[in-house]
Amino acid sequence: MAASIRLLVRRVIRLSHGNITGPPAGLSARSGSCRGPSVCRCFSDAAGDRNTHFGFETVPETEKAKKVYKVFENVAEKYDVMNDAMSLGVHRLWKDMLLHVMHPQPGVRLLDVAGGTGDIAFRFLEYVRSQQERQQRRAARSMQTPSWEDISSNYSSEDVIESQESSAVVCDINKEMLKVGKQKADGMGVSAGLSWVVGDAEELPFDDDQFDIYTIAFGIRNVTHIDQALQEALRVLKPGGRFMCLEFSKVTNPMLARLYDAYSFQMIPVLGEVIAGDWKSYQYLVESIRKFPDQEEFKGMIEDAGFYTVQYYNLTGGVVALHSGFKL
Amino acid sequence: MWMTVGKCLHRLRKRQYGLISKVCFCQLHNSGTQFTDSCYDGLYPGHIHTTPIQKALLAVGSGVAALQNPYRHDMVAVLGETTGHLALMNLRDRMRNDPEGYAILTERPRIRLSTLDLDNMASLPDGSFGREYLRFLEDNHVTPDSRADVKFVDDEELAYVMQRYREVHDLLHTLLGMPTNMLGEVAVKWFEAAQTGLPMCALGAVLGPLRLNSSRLQSLFTSLGPWAVQNGRRSRCILSIFYERRWEQSLEDLRQELNIEPPPVTLSATNKGSG
Numbered sequence: 308m309a310a311s312i313r314l315l316v317r318r319v320i321r322l323s324h325g326n327i328t329g330p331p332a333g334l335s336a337r338s339g340s341c342r343g344p345s346v347c348r349c350f351s352d353a354a355g356d357r358n359t360h361f362g363f364e365t366v367p368e369t370e371k372a373k374k375v376y377k378v379f380e381n382v383a384e385k386y387d388v389m390n391d392a393m394s395l396g397v398h399r400l401w402k403d404m405l406l407h408v409m410h411p412q413p414g415v416r417l418l419d420v421a422g423g424t425g426d427i428a429f430r431f432l433e434y435v436r437s438q439q440e441r442q443q444r445r446a447a448r449s450m451q452t453p454s455w456e457d458i459s460s461n462y463s464s465e466d467v468i469e470s471q472e473s474s475a476v477v478c479d480i481n482k483e484m485l486k487v488g489k490q491k492a493d494g495m496g497v498s499a500g501l502s503w504v505v506g507d508a509e510e511l512p513f514d515d516d517q518f519d520i521y522t523i524a525f526g527i528r529n530v531t532h533i534d535q536a537l538q539e540a541l542r543v544l545k546p547g548g549r550f551m552c553l554e555f556s557k558v559t560n561p562m563l564a565r566l567y568d569a570y571s572f573q574m575i576p577v578l579g580e581v582i583a584g585d586w587k588s589y590q591y592l593v594e595s596i597r598k599f600p601d602q603e604e605f606k607g608m609i610e611d612a613g614f615y616t617v618q619y620y621n622l623t624g625g626v627v628a629l630h631s632g633f634k635l
Numbered sequence: 636m637w638m639t640v641g642k643c644l645h646r647l648r649k650r651q652y653g654l655i656s657k658v659c660f661c662q663l664h665n666s667g668t669q670f671t672d673s674c675y676d677g678l679y680p681g682h683i684h685t686t687p688i689q690k691a692l693l694a695v696g697s698g699v700a701a702l703q704n705p706y707r708h709d710m711v712a713v714l715g716e717t718t719g720h721l722a723l724m725n726l727r728d729r730m731r732n733d734p735e736g737y738a739i740l741t742e743r744p745r746i747r748l749s750t751l752d753l754d755n756m757a758s759l760p761d762g763s764f765g766r767e768y769l770r771f772l773e774d775n776h777v778t779p780d781s782r783a784d785v786k787f788v789d790d791e792e793l794a795y796v797m798q799r800y801r802e803v804h805d806l807l808h809t810l811l812g813m814p815t816n817m818l819g820e821v822a823v824k825w826f827e828a829a830q831t832g833l834p835m836c837a838l839g840a841v842l843g844p845l846r847l848n849s850s851r852l853q854s855l856f857t858s859l860g861p862w863a864v865q866n867g868r869r870s871r872c873i874l875s876i877f878y879e880r881r882w883e884q885s886l887e888d889l890r891q892e893l894n895i896e897p898p899p900v901t902l903s904a905t906n907k908g909s910g
Contacts, residue, residue: 577689581696584709586683586786 359531362594371531372507376481378588379423379529383483385583386424387491392578393589401627402524405553406430408620408629409520413439415473418518418543420508420536421526422477423484425491425501432500435473474500476518479526480507509535516545524553528599537612544634550614556621556628557601563624571596602628678791681784690717693787702842712783715835716797722833723793729872730796736875743795744879746779746802756882764889765882768809775815779805799874800831806878810890811863812898817843818851819902822859829867831874858899870894 359368366374382389390398405427411417413435419427450457479485485503492501506512508523508530521540530536540550558564571593579589600608602619605628609617614632621628677684685693697713704710730736744750756765772778782801788794804823811826813819821843828836844852871893881889890897 573686573688574692576683577692577696580693580713581700581710584707 360595360598362591362598368531372480374591375529375531378591379481380483381585382579382583382588383423383481383487386484386487387426389579389583389589392582393575397623401553401622401629402426402430404620404622405522405524405551405629406434408631409434409522409549409551411435411438411473411520413442413473415519416517417473417475417520417522418478418511418513419475420478420506420511420521420523420540421480421529422522422524423479423481423488423526425477425488427522427524428475428477428488428501429492429495429497431475432473432497472500474502476502476504476513478504478506478508478511480505509539511539511543513543515542517543518548519545520549520551522551522553525555527552527554528595534608534612537609537614541613541634546634548634550609550630550632550634552605552609552630554599554605554628554630555596556599556605556625558625559621560624563626567626602630605630678789679785679794681786682788682791682794683786684789685717685787690787693717698838705846708781709783711835711839712785712801713787714838715833716785716787718834719797720788720793722831723788723796726800726831726872726874727793727796730875733872733875735877736872739799739875739877740792740795744877745798746806746879748778748780750879751779759883762885762887763882764809764878764884764886767886768806768882771805771809775808777805777815796874800833803874803878807873809886810873810893810895811866812901814902816902817846818855818859821847821855822863822898825860825863826867829864830870830872854900862896862899866895 357368358365359371360366361371361374379386394401409431411431411434415435417428417431419425419431422428453461477485477488479488482505485505489503492498504512508526509532521544523536523540527533527536537550544550558567575593576586576590580586583589599605602621602625606617606619609630609632613634615635617630617632619628619630693713694717697710697717700707701710701714727740730740753769756769759766761767779802782798782804785794785797785801788797804827807823807826808815808819811823813822821840824836824839824843827833828840844855847855873893876889876893887897
C-alpha cells in the first residue's frame with residue numbers, strides 16, 4: 308500500500324519534471340496559464356512528446372515497452388539456442404562469473420529480474436546447494452566421532468536447515484519467456500525454492516526490503532527507464548543487499564571492437580533468421596547494445612540511484628560488463 | 636532537492652545522446668505494433684537490406700536448415716531469394732516479352748484468400764480450372780496464405796516475380812495434377828527447375844528424391860521425372876499466365892494452351908510423407 312502511494316508520488320514528480328525539461332517556448336506559455344485544468348494537458352503532452360530509442364529507431368516512450376514485449380514473445384522458444392549460437396557458448400561463462408562474484412551463501416533470497424528463461428536462478432540454486440553440501444561435509448569432518456548429544460541435535464537441526472533454505476524469485480515482464488523457463492525447470496526437476504512472477508522492472512510487485520541479492524542479466528538495456536529500474540532495485544533490496552547487473556557494454560580494444568561490430572551486425576541477424584526465423588528481433592537486440600551507456604556512465608547511473616561501492620568488471624575485453632553495488 | 640535537480644540534468648544529458656534513426660516511413664505517433672506493416676525502410680514492405688556477405692551466409696545457413704528440416708518452408712524461401720538473382724532476372728525478362736506477363740508485371744495481382752472469390756469458384760463446373768484448384772486446396776488441406784513474404788531480394792520488381800512464383804506454385808500443382816506429398820512435390824520441383832532455372836528448385840529437385848522410397852523413386856525416374864522435365868522445358872512461361880482471369884476456363888484447355896501434357900500416372904492425395 309505504502310509502496311504504491313510512493314510510486315504514484317514519484318510518477319507525479321517525474322511528469323512535472325518532464326514538463327520543465329520540455330521546449331522552452333512551451334514552458335513560458337504553460338507557466339503563464341492557470342495551473343488547474345492545464346496540468347492534465349501538460350502531463351499528456353509531456354508523455355506524448357517524449358521519444359526514446361528502440362535499437363536505432365526512434366519511437367515514443369509508450370511504444371517501446373510494447374515493441375520489446377513483441378520481440379521477446381517472438382524469440383522466447385529459441386532464446387537459449389540462439390544465445391548459445393550467437394555467443395558460441397560463452398554466455399554460460401559470463402553467467403558463471405556472475406555467480407562466482409556473487410558467491411551466495413545458503414539462506415539468501417535472490418530476485419532475478421528480466422530472468423525469463425531462468426539461467427541465473429538455476430545457477431544460483433545449484434551454487435547454493437553445493438555450498439550447503441560443502442558446509443555439511445566440513446561439519447561432518449569436524450565431528451567424526453559424535454556423542455549422543457550431537458546426534459540428537461543433528462536430527463532436530465534438519466528443520467533449521469529447511470528454514471534457512473535459499474529461494475530464488477524469477478521476475479519477468481514477458482509471460483512467454485517465463486513459460487519457457489518454467490518448462491525448463493520442470494524438465495530439470497527443479498522446483499524447490501523457485502518462483503516465477505510476472506512483473507515490470509520499473510514497478511516491481513514486491514514490498515520494500517525483501518531481497519538479499521538483486522540480479523538483472525542482459526535485461527536492463529531493454530527497460531524504457533533505466534533509472535526507474537535502478538530505483539526499484541534499491542527499494543526491494545534489504546539494507547546490505549547487493550545489486551548485480553550483467554550487460555553488454557563498450558569494448559575497450561579498438562581492434563576487438565571492429566571485429567565485434569562486424570560480427571554483431573553481419574552474423575547475428577543471419578543467425579536469427581536461420582535458427583529462429585526472425586531477423587528483425589535480433590537486429591533490434593544488436594542495435595540496443597549500441598544504445599546502452601558504457602561502463603563508467605552506467606556506474607554513474609547506479610551511484611545516482613543510491614547504491615554504494617559501485618564497481619564493474621569487464622568480461623571478454625569489455626563485451627560484457629558486470630556491475631555491482633550495495634544498498635547501505 | 637539536489638537529488639531531483641541532479642535527475643533533471645541527467646535526463647537532459649540522456650536526451651542529447653545522438654539518436655541515429657534509420658530513414659523510416661512511419662509516423663512517430665503511429666501506434667502500429669507490427670514491424671513491417673506501416674513502417675518499412677526498404678524497397679517494399681518486408682524488405683531487409685543485406686550485404687553480399689550476409690546473403691552468402693544466409694544461403695548456406697538456410698540450405699543447411701532446410702536440409703535438416705524440410706518442413707521449414709521459410710528456410711527454403713530464404714534459400715530461393717538469396718540464390719535466385721540471375722534466374723529471377725531471366726524470368727522477369729520472359730514475362731516482359733509476353734503480353735499477358737507484361738500485364739501481370741504492371742497490375743501486380745496477388746493470390747490470397749482475401750482476393751479469391753471462393754463461393755464463385757465453388758459454383759463453377761467440374762473440370763474448370765477454378766473448381767479443380769479449389770478441390771486441390773481442400774483435398775490437400777492447404778491454403779494460399781501460407782506463402783512467406785519476400786525479404787532479401789534487392790529489387791522491387793524481382794521481389795514481385797519471386798512472390799508470384801511462390802503463389803503460382805499451388806496452381807502448378809493443379810495444372811500438373813500432383814498432390815502435396817513428397818513424390819508430388821518432387822515432380823513439381825523438377826518441372827519448376829526445368830522452367831525457371833532457380834537454384835533452389837534445382838537443389839530441391841536433386842535432394843528431394845533422397846527421401847523417397849524405392850518404389851516411388853522408380854516411378855519418379857521412369858515416368859514422372861522425364862514427363863516433368865520435358866514439359867518444363869517446352870511449356871509456356873507459367874508465371875506469364877493471368878490465372879485470376881481464367882478460373883472459368885477448362886483445365887484441359889489451359890493445359891493445351893500452356894503445352895503441358897496430362898500426367899502419366901495419377902497420384903492420389905491420401906498417401907502423405909515419404910513412406
